[in-house]
Amino acid sequence: MSEKELGKKWDRCLADGAIKLGTGLSLGIVFSVLFFKRRTWPISFGSGTGLGMAYANCQNELRSHYVLHRSEKEQ
Amino acid sequence: MAARILPVVKLATKVTIAGGALYVAYDSGLLGSSEQGSEALEKAKAAIPPAIEEWMKYFGVETQLPTIPKIEFSPVAAWNSGVQWTISSLSEAPTKAAEHTNNGLQYLKDLTK
Numbered sequence: 484m485s486e487k488e489l490g491k492k493w494d495r496c497l498a499d500g501a502i503k504l505g506t507g508l509s510l511g512i513v514f515s516v517l518f519f520k521r522r523t524w525p526i527s528f529g530s531g532t533g534l535g536m537a538y539a540n541c542q543n544e545l546r547s548h549y550v551l552h553r554s555e556k557e558q
Numbered sequence: 559m560a561a562r563i564l565p566v567v568k569l570a571t572k573v574t575i576a577g578g579a580l581y582v583a584y585d586s587g588l589l590g591s592s593e594q595g596s597e598a599l600e601k602a603k604a605a606i607p608p609a610i611e612e613w614m615k616y617f618g619v620e621t622q623l624p625t626i627p628k629i630e631f632s633p634v635a636a637w638n639s640g641v642q643w644t645i646s647s648l649s650e651a652p653t654k655a656a657e658h659t660n661n662g663l664q665y666l667k668d669l670t671k
Contacts, residue, residue: 487600492648495592495593495595495596495668498592499592499595499596500595500598502588502595502598502599503588503589503595506583506588506589509579510580510583511581513575513576513579514576517575517576518572518576537587537592538585540591540592541592544591544592
C-alpha cells in the first residue's frame, strides 16, 4: 500500500469515527429522552456503539489490502 | 375513554419518533462503511451554503456571507512533520543542554569576577 493510499485510509477512518460517534450520541440522546427517563446510560451506550462500529470499519479497511477477495479466488 | 387511550398514543408517538430517527440515520449511510459516511459528509457540506442563504432571506437579512476559508490542513502531513520535528529536537537536546549549561556557568563566572 502506497503511503498516499494509507494516508487517505486513515483520513477516512477518522472522519468515519467522528460521524459514527456523533450519530451514536444523538441516537442515544433521543432514546434516553424518549424511553429511559433521561438517564445517562443510553447516551454512553450509543456513543460506545458508534465508536465500536467505526473501529470495526477501520479494521476491515486497513486489512482489506492483505485479504484475498472472492473475485480473485474464483479464478 | 380518552384517558385510557392516551398512554398508548404517547407510546406510539415515541416509537414513531425513535424509529424515524433510526431510519434516517440508516438511510443516509451514516451507519455503513466509511465511504458511505464520507459521501454523506460531502452532501451535507454541499447543502449548507444554500440552506444558510435561504435562512438569511427568510429573516430579511441580505448580507453577503464571508466565504469560509478553505483549510488546507492535512492531518497526515502535519503528523509526519510533527514526528520529524520531535525526533530531531530529541536528538539535538543533549548537545543543546550542554551548551546552555556552559553558557550559564560562564555567565555566573563573569558575575563573580
